[in-house]
Amino acid sequence: MKATMPEPDISDAELLQAFAQGDATALDELVDRYRQPLFAWLLGMTANRADAEDLFQEVWFRVIRHAARFKDVSFRAWLWKIARNLLIDFRRKRRPTVSLDAVADAEDDPLIERLAATEAGPTERAELDDMARHVMRAVMMLPEVQREVFLMRVQGDLSFNEIATTLGIPLNTALGRMHDAMGKLKKWLAEEA
Amino acid sequence: MKTQTPFNEIAAIDRELLELAPRIRQGFERLGGPSARVEQTIREEARRVTAGLSRARLTWPLRRILAAAASLALLLGGTALWFASQRAGQETQGLAQQPAAAHIDETTASFASLLMEIQGLNEDGFFRTEEAESLWL
Secondary structure (H helix, E strand, C coil), rough: CCCCCCCCCCCCCHHHHHCCCCCCCHHHHHHHHHHHHEEEEEEEHHCCCCHHHHHHHHHHHHHHHHHHHHCCCCCHHHHHHHHHHHHHHHHHCCCCCCHHEEEEECCCHHHHHHHHHCCCCHHHHHCCCCHHHHHHHHHHHHHHHHHHHHHHHHHHCHHHHHHHHCCCCCHHHHHHHHHHHHHHHHHHHHHHC | CCCCCCCCCHHHHHHHHHHHHHHHHHHHHCCCCCCCHHHHHHHHHHHHHHHHHHHHHHHHHHHHHHHHHHHHHHHHHHHHHHHHHHHHHHHHHHHHCCCHHHHHHHHHHHHHHHHHHHCCCCHHCCCCCCCHHHHHH
């Protein structure tokens, strides 16, 4: 599945190297490439626009600070690894006593309500049509472990091997989570259609 | 969470995603991206860091020259110190090798001889051979 991002002329790693050598516009290009997928992933994981924005900024600050030390095979996998680590830190600070899985596993999780309440202003909220609402509601109802795999694949376009490496789980586990997530989403979206 | 439905066919998953993924992406796109303020902050940070890199590069040759000069000075100083300490060591060793007692004895004997000479009791001048005695008289 390579529908999201066409192969660019200059690879991500080349752009990062150019930035590490002093070309600031190379980073602009990288931010442009990953603006939507990374932000969507963060939004899907936090269900809060302000938190997603804070994390988005912090992810890129980390990229900027550690660009010269990048040695991974895939920039994309590295980027999501940074994002996920920051998300974990962020949640530890915010809700130190609540299990993330426990929160995400509850199907009546108020994530979608929180998202609806925090997405920009009332005008933009009104513009969020039914389709987007249905999709967001369905995705937010996924258990977190499934949601992160699903969004890494759909939004980040990470390969399953990259997802497994980023999350530190076996490939089969990543595939299993993806399969479960897709089964639930198809069912929920069909019901709401 | 324990996975209940193991599924290993990546190609099959991707086929299913072809139908589902566009709807998901569209839904998230409607929510928009990060604010312009956040993007601007990132760009400014990138420029601040690259400006720092440029400054570091400009000052690099000067720093390198200073470091080389300091290294050379240290090397020369160290070498000079080493030679000086070697020479001092040799001198000390030379003095130590001369027997101090003999030195003192020699000095004392000369001094005693001088005193005897002054008093006219120098043994060397007291005993004379017969030939010398006839001449002396």
